[in-house]
Each structure stands twice: as structure tokens, then as C-alpha cells.
Amino acid sequence: MSGTAQVQAQSRAVAAIDDPILVVRDVHKHFGGIKASNGVDLEVGRREIAGLIGPNGSGKSTLFSLVAGTVAPDRGQIRFDGHDIAGRKAYTIARLGLARTFQIPALFDNMTVTENLLAAAAEGQWDGARQRADETLALLHLEAVAGNRASDLSGGQQKLLEFGRVIMRRASLILLDEVTAGVHPNIRKIILEAIARLRKEGTSFFVIEHDMEMVRNVCDRIIVMDSGRVVTSGTFDDIVRNSEVMQTYLGRPQ
Template identity: 65%
Template sequence: MSSGTNQSHSSQPSPLVLESVAKHFGGITAVADVSLEVTTGEVVGVIGPNGSGKSTLFSLAAGGQKPDNGKVWLNGKDVTGLATWKIARAGISRTFQIPSLFDNMSVRENLLAAAVEGDWKGAPQRASDIMEMLEISHVVDNLASELSGGQQKLLEFGRVCMRDPKVILLDEVTAGVHPNIRRIILDAIRRLRDTGITFLIIEHDMEMVREICDRLIVMDQGRVVAEGSFEDIANDVEVQRAYLGRRK
């Protein structure tokens, strides 16, 4: 993998590069010297057992946590340790396992609120386009609190899109949703990928990652233990050990 430093001097730097990032909580190592690079328009899945460090890795990339060691590069710029809002302005946005919405605001208002710091003039049309893509136009005036769990995940995905990000991090975005909402999300990822948006996805749904991801990264105990295509990962002994039993 090219280092972040080299990427910063490239005419077309990779959208997201993590360089030997590490995070410790007391005596627990949540992420241990993880390096990864995601190229423009690539959809990369991050899988692994619960507690393997996936969500912490997302927080390090998005600024929710500051790495104890290592670097985070976004479009060739060193954003290590910057505030979350600064990293978001630089072009990275994420969803959470539990959607974080303005419950007492309508669907439209939630989307427009996400665009306050961006292109406000074009925001209403962009909101309409996103609602159409995510098939939530029929609940445009509903409060976020009135939506189903699946619709709330669609709305949070839409809020992320309103920020016009270069990199989108999706944390179990299809967990527990109706198959039709899962289809909407997959179609939206494909559509956005075709425009050059890059995705890093945490997901336990192996059928989804097989269907949508160009490449998989497997984490266990804070480390990357395997990387490759779905077929390579499915047959990897280290991955089987990670899911079926800890290494001795």
C-alpha cells in the first residue's frame, strides 16, 4: 500500500488512507497498527466478530476518536486528530448503527439541516433527488420519530448524501431492515459509486457484502487478519478461526 505521505503528493490521491493507526482504551487494544487504502469509487467491506475493532476503526477515520499512533489521510490531506466537523467538511461522512436524527423535524427538514454548511441554494433540489433515490418522498412531511426503523436508516443515509461527501462510511446500514429497504440501499450505493463516491462498509450480512463489495477487510482483536475478494475471504483459514473460535 502506498503511504499517506506519498499519496499527499499524488495528482490523484486516494480518497481514504489509514496508515498504521492504533487506539488503546486502558489496557485494551481496540485497533492495532491497521493500514488500509480505499480508491475512488471502490466499495470496501469491513467484517469481523463483535469487538474486533470495526467501529473504532470507523471512529478513527471520521474523527470521533483520535488515534494514539498513525495517520489518517483524506484526499491526500493529513486529517489526523482533526475535529469531527472539520473532517466532515473535508469530505467524509458516516452513519451509525442507531440512526442519529432530529426526531421532531420532518424528513425534508432533516435533509436540509444536513446541508446548512454546504450548497444551500441547491439544497432543496438535492433533497428532492435524494428522497426519490431512497424512495422516501411519500413521507417527506412526516417527523423522523414517525418513521419505521428502516425508513430512519434511509433518512440517515440521505442526510449523509446531502453533505456531498467523497467518502461514505456505513455502519451496519442494512441490519434488521425489510428486504425492500435493503434493495433500496444497495441500489443507492451502486448509483453513488458510479459517480465516484467511495464506500467503507461495516456489515454482518455476508450476502450483502458478496453482492456489493469490491474487496473485503477482515478484522479480529483489533488487527487486519485477511484482505481480498469475497471468494478469497470465504476460504481463508484465518477468517474461519476468527469467526468460529479464537486462536490459541
């Protein structure tokens, strides 16, 4: 896949979602001469699992950072659950009910698995935290390592623990950044089952993923980015039939 592939056509209009929890309109973010977000428009619905795909360098992780508040947009609108969050601090957005995982888990290495979970609930979400920690350990099959330090876990277990810390936040929208990348199939299965259960309970998901099998089987709708823009969105079948998407994703001669 070519991270420098240029989109020849203008981004197609994104179909409106009846009840969006996240709305992004004409969002721009430039880093010097690099247009990481170049007029992004998209929506994520309530209880939806929306996938975000595109070549490396297409702007996916930058978009997550803009939504989560770790990067401020140059211009544009971002609304989460009715709140204007463009440019707001990450901790403010998190308190509204948005949470994010990262490709490389950011854990408290010298704390135990249980302590990491409880730490995620320490600000404003403490009521019933110990019970939720036990439930999260069970959901993610981490009971056997509950007393282990985070630094002693395998890479896959660390991804489970980071996901568990997000679950402890009781977030209404969770951004997952390649949460199944490089993990054992058993851990992948645990993650996918947890996503399905949480969605059933009302959680919405926005997922960056390169695993097309996961995208096909889990995501309700797929949003395709290239060169800082949304190219199109639709079901998996819609996407694979789209010639522009196939050019974008497979690359084209320069």
C-alpha cells in the same frame, strides 16, 4: 463468533491501492488495557466499495470513529483525499468530504423528513439544496413521508433518512455502519440501489457489515479485522478460502 479471539499470526501486508482516497497506517488506539486499534494498516480506493468484517469487538467501529474524527488515535497516520486527518475534529473532516452513518440513526426527531435533509445541507452545501432534497427523497423512496416527523418513521425508514442526510452532504467517501441491519428486504434493496448509483457517480464507500450476502454482492474488496488488527484483505472468494479468516470469524477454542 468470539469477540475475544486472538490473532496468532501478524497482520498480512495490505496490497497498495493505485489511487486511494483513504490511507490508514500503523494506527493505534487503546482504552485502558483494551487495544481497540493495534497497528491498523489499510487503504480504500476511489470509487471502491470496500467491506470491513470481523467478530464483535474486533475494532471495526473504533476504526470508523478514528477515521471520522470522533475519536483521536494515540499514534499513526490517517490520510483522506490527500489530507492528514489523524486527530482532527469531526466537523473539520466532514467539511473535507467524509460522512458517516451510525448503527442507531441520529436524527432530528421533531423535524420532518424534508427538514432533516435540508439541515444536513445547511453548512456550506446550500446551493440547490431543495432540489437535492427532492432528488434524495425520490432516490430513497421517501416522498410519501416527506412531511412526517422523523420520530414517526419506522426503523427502516429512519435508516433511509440518515443515509439521505449523508447523501445531502455530497461526500466523496461515505462510511456505512451496518446500514442494512434489521431492515425489511424492500428497504435493503433501496439502500443497495442507492449505493450502486452513487458509486457510479464517483462516491467511495467503506462499509461495516455482518450480512455476508450483501458483502459478497456489493463489495469490491473485503478487509478482515480481529483484535484491533487487519488480518487480510481480498475478494469474497479469497476471504472464504482463507483458513485464518474462517478461524477468526467462526471462533476457536480458548
